[in-house]
Amino acid sequence: MSEITDRNIHEQLVALLEQEGARFRVVEHEAVGKCEAVSEIRGTALGQGAKALVCKVKGNGVSQHVLAILAGDLQADLGKLAKQEGGLRASLASPVEVDTLTACVFGAIPPFSFHPQLKLVADPLLFSRFDEIAFNAGLLEKSVIMNTADYLRIAKPELVEFHRVDS
Numbered sequence: 001m002s003e004i005t006d007r008n009i010h011e012q013l014v015a016l017l018e019q020e021g022a023r024f025r026v027v028e029h030e031a032v033g034k035c036e037a038v039s040e041i042r043g044t045a046l047g048q049g050a051k052a053l054v055c056k057v058k059g060n061g062v063s064q065h066v067l068a069i070l071a072g073d074l075q076a077d078l079g080k081l082a083k084q085e086g087g088l089r090a091s092l093a094s095p096v097e098v099d100t101l102t103a104c105v106f107g108a109i110p111p112f113s114f115h116p117q118l119k120l121v122a123d124p125l126l127f128s129r130f131d132e133i134a135f136n137a138g139l140l141e142k143s144v145i146m147n148t149a150d151y152l153r154i155a156k157p158e159l160v161e162f163h164r165v166d167s
Contacts, residue, residue, distance in 0.1 A: 009138030024146035031140035035072035050135040052109040059088025069122035074163040081162040122157035
């Protein structure tokens with residue numbers, strides 16, 4: 001598995017957003033690990049947060065790393081994600097895989113893939129409720145709040161419904 005050549009993901013992300021004319025702002029804050037706490041600091045709703053999970057989908061001849069993005073107020077259904085991607089099961093990637101594929105620590109991963117072997121998928125519910133999404137921007141102490149339509153235009157995630165639905 002090749003590595004990311006530029007490991008300063010924050011700078012790479014901001015440069016991409018500026019180059020693409022995105023409507024966004026960077027917010028600096030203390031490093032916190034919980035979606036609820038960082039949403040409060042950012043002044044955004046929990047559902048605006050783009051939570052990024054690095055997953056491995058396997059089975060049925062599939063072996064794929066996936067960067068799965070969903071709203072901060074939702075839980076992932078990894079079985080549903082695996083099925084959507086043609087596999088039998090999905091699990092969270094190891095810390096070593098996360099570092100190799102994202103050059104970020106857990107909690108700092110932005111909803112953009114900068115690695116050719118990391119497929120980007122996003123749950124569409126994240127984009128239907130708010131005009132802006134918010135996410136940690138490669139560093140635990142920096143977030144980006146950006147226009148939802150600009151995110152979809154620039155990141156081009158495959159839209160895959162994989163949030164847990166409690167019955």
